Amino acid sequence: MELTTAILVTAAIFGALVGSFLNVVILRLPQEGASVVFPASHCPQCKTPLHWYDNIPILSYLMLKGKCRSCKAGISLQYPIVEAAMALLSYFLMAHFGFSVSFFGYFIFVAALLAIIVIDLYHQIIPDVISLPGIVAGFLFPLSILTLAGLIHLLESLPEEAFSME
Numbered sequence: 001m002e003l004t005t006a007i008l009v010t011a012a013i014f015g016a017l018v019g020s021f022l023n024v025v026i027l028r029l030p031q032e033g034a035s036v037v038f039p040a041s042h043c044p045q046c047k048t049p050l051h052w053y054d055n056i057p058i059l060s061y062l063m064l065k066g067k068c069r070s071c072k073a074g075i076s077l078q079y080p081i082v083e084a085a086m087a088l089l090s091y092f093l094m095a096h097f098g099f100s101v102s103f104f105g106y107f108i109f110v111a112a113l114l115a116i117i118v119i120d121l122y123h124q125i126i127p128d129v130i131s132l133p134g135i136v137a138g139f140l141f142p143l144s145i146l147t148l149a150g151l152i153h154l155l156e157s158l159p160e161e162a163f164s165m166e
């Protein structure tokens with residue numbers, strides 16, 4: 001299949017949408033008993049449910065200038081960063097693998113790792129933010145780089161057949 005710009009752009013949009021879902025997973029997964037499906041997305045400050053047009057990956061954050069439409073509380077940069085990261089990763093995976101089973105295999109792999117990395121960062125940084133921020137950040141930053149380097153190395157070393165149907 002020829003890789004047209006349309007396919008690559010579709011892959012990026014698909015990535016951004018999955019990134020948007022990942023943000024919900026990252027937020028709710030560590031909370032015991034919380035569902036990733038219900039309730040619908042809402043502002044964590046004022047609990048106002050989001051309109052669909054306030055929930056468009058990356059674009060809504062830019063249009064709202066990073067603030068809730070109702071209460072003007074700041075929206076975490078995590079949202080546009082995770083959405084943009086998934087859009088880019090999806091774009092490059094499509095450019096590399098084309099529309100194939102390999103693409104979806106690696107896509108799921110990368111999405112899961114991204115969610116794990118962000119959850120990991122939160123749960124180690126937040127409790128220590130008051131006491132030892134410098135030391136914790138000093139350890140976590142190289143660790144997150146190492147995790148990324150390991151991921152890239154793993155992606156390069158995996159044979160392309162790893163996710164093929166045969």
Ligand SMILES: [Zn+2]
Nearest residue numbers: 043046068071
């Ligand atoms: Zn609000």
